[in-house]
Amino acid sequence: MRDYTKYYYIEVALRRDHPAIQNMAAEAERRDVPLSVLVKQACIDVYGEDSERPSRSPKKKEIEVVSSVLEQSISSANDFLDNI
Amino acid sequence: MTLTLNLGFDRGNARTNVATIPDGTSAFLEIDVSSMIAEGNMKRYQMIQAGSGGTDHLATNELTVEHDDSVYFLADFADQGRNPTTGFGDKNRYHGKHTKIALMGYSAMMATRIASSTREAVVNLVMGVPFRAYQEQQEKIVSELVGRYDYSFKGRPFVLHIDSVRVFMEGAGAAIYQGFEKDATIGVVDSGSLTTNLLRFDGARAHTEECTSFEIGIGTARDRLNTRFEEKYGRELNQNEWDQILYASLGKVPYPELYADGESVDIDDLRVWIASSIAQTGSDKNTLISKLWSSQSGKTASSFKKVLHVGGGSYYFHKSLQQIIKSAERPQEPERANSRGFAVLANQIAQRNKVLKRA
Numbered sequence: 001m002r003d004y005t006k007y008y009y010i011e012v013a014l015r016r017d018h019p020a021i022q023n024m025a026a027e028a029e030r031r032d033v034p035l036s037v038l039v040k041q042a043c044i045d046v047y048g049e050d051s052e053r054p055s056r057s058p059k060k061k062e063i064e065v066v067s068s069v070l071e072q073s074i075s076s077a078n079d080f081l082d083n084i
Numbered sequence: 085m086t087l088t089l090n091l092g093f094d095r096g097n098a099r100t101n102v103a104t105i106p107d108g109t110s111a112f113l114e115i116d117v118s119s120m121i122a123e124g125n126m127k128r129y130q131m132i133q134a135g136s137g138g139t140d141h142l143a144t145n146e147l148t149v150e151h152d153d154s155v156y157f158l159a160d161f162a163d164q165g166r167n168p169t170t171g172f173g174d175k176n177r178y179h180g181k182h183t184k185i186a187l188m189g190y191s192a193m194m195a196t197r198i199a200s201s202t203r204e205a206v207v208n209l210v211m212g213v214p215f216r217a218y219q220e221q222q223e224k225i226v227s228e229l230v231g232r233y234d235y236s237f238k239g240r241p242f243v244l245h246i247d248s249v250r251v252f253m254e255g256a257g258a259a260i261y262q263g264f265e266k267d268a269t270i271g272v273v274d275s276g277s278l279t280t281n282l283l284r285f286d287g288a289r290a291h292t293e294e295c296t297s298f299e300i301g302i303g304t305a306r307d308r309l310n311t312r313f314e315e316k317y318g319r320e321l322n323q324n325e326w327d328q329i330l331y332a333s334l335g336k337v338p339y340p341e342l343y344a345d346g347e348s349v350d351i352d353d354l355r356v357w358i359a360s361s362i363a364q365t366g367s368d369k370n371t372l373i374s375k376l377w378s379s380q381s382g383k384t385a386s387s388f389k390k391v392l393h394v395g396g397g398s399y400y401f402h403k404s405l406q407q408i409i410k411s412a413e414r415p416q417e418p419e420r421a422n423s424r425g426f427a428v429l430a431n432q433i434a435q436r437n438k439v440l441k442r443a
Binding site: 070 | 256259260261262263264266287288289290343346424425428429431432433436
């Protein structure tokens with residue numbers, strides 16, 4: 001499982017005013033556990049055990065090579081250009 | 085080394101999709117990212133770069149553009165910047181700074197993915213805009229975006245030449261990608277976060293009298309949900325919370341644990357409210373779709389061979405669309421259909437231009 005705790009430390013360091021982080025920090029103090037433990041569990045809860053780095057679309061890579069261009073798409077593009 | 089990219093560009097209000105077909109391949113290279121862009125904090129940015137703050141270095145997929153003495157954080161990295169925005173609701177968003185920064189960043193990202201040592205690219209751009217913007221802003225978009233851009237991408241200098249820009253209606257890319265029907269009519273419903281675009285094609289020709297766009301989308305559902313949330317819990321939802329609730333409504337992730345004044349938010353509230361917000365918004369869309377495409381019998385798009393439902397909003401509104409158009413189809417990865425079609429179109433335009441130059 002990828003360790004994304006470090007990433008969240010950056011987020012914590014930069015956004016201590018974020019309500020979710022403040023709530024988590026208060027909970028960590030109440031339970032007497034490190035904040036990183038709750039952050040990591042929150043990541044797993046939301047993004048799953050095998051997720052990539054946290055993002056709004058956790059399962060999507062930002063850049064990737066995908067399926068082949070369809071022949072019909074090329075034909076449609078030419079038809080479209082012929083009609084404008 | 086200068087790379088030429090024929091780019092399909094779909095700049096949505098929530099997500100940006102970019103596609104190209106690298107020379108010598110028959111596969112798409114694609115970018116699918118949040119449309120957020122934020123102002124970067126220069127001091128903190130340099131501190132992180134220098135490593136002197138005791139925090140980690142920027143990860144390789146944290147996207148930054150430095151241009152005109154300003155730093156911009158793109159996509160998910162915009163969370164770390166100030167005033168993150170997608171340009172939502174800005175009428176000039178298709179030719180303003182936000183779009184230019186996105187083009188700088190994602191062109192460089194594409195180019196360096198294809199050839200890592202590239203520091204200069206020439207782009208032939210095909211982009212889609214809502215139908216109304218297509219009618220009113222085409223020339224402005226072209227004149228604003230064509231040109232040379234000098235900047236740094238992830239700390240390395242880059243030069244971008246946008247040599248040509250062609251603007252088409254959103255939804256046209258999807259129709260091209262999925263294919264026209266030679267002797268039949270198809271419709272395209274492109275559901276976005278701000279706008280819904282309706283296009284009718286007879287063969288490969290747009291029937292412009294039955295094409296339009298209107299400002300109802302996932303953002304409308306968000307506003308409805310936000311109103312109910314604020315009424316009960318006394319605060320607004322932020323963008324992150326909204327995104328999580330939206331994905332949760334599809335069953336992709338659990339509903340988030342939210343708090344208001346230290347009290348936990350009832351997850352059943354979120355579940356019920358998002359469902360009714362989407363249903364109400366879908367119904368509003370259907371009213372306008374029916375108004376444009378209904379026949380004397382009262383049926384909607386009944387003479388069309390098919391209606392394609394594309395855009396990221398189609399994940400949420402497809403069931404409601406099928407209430408008025410039973411045959412509506414949602415292709416695989418509907419949010420990528422436009423940029424893929426525009427990439428194919430960009431390639432064909434470039435090939436035709438080569439032939440013309442030789443002649």
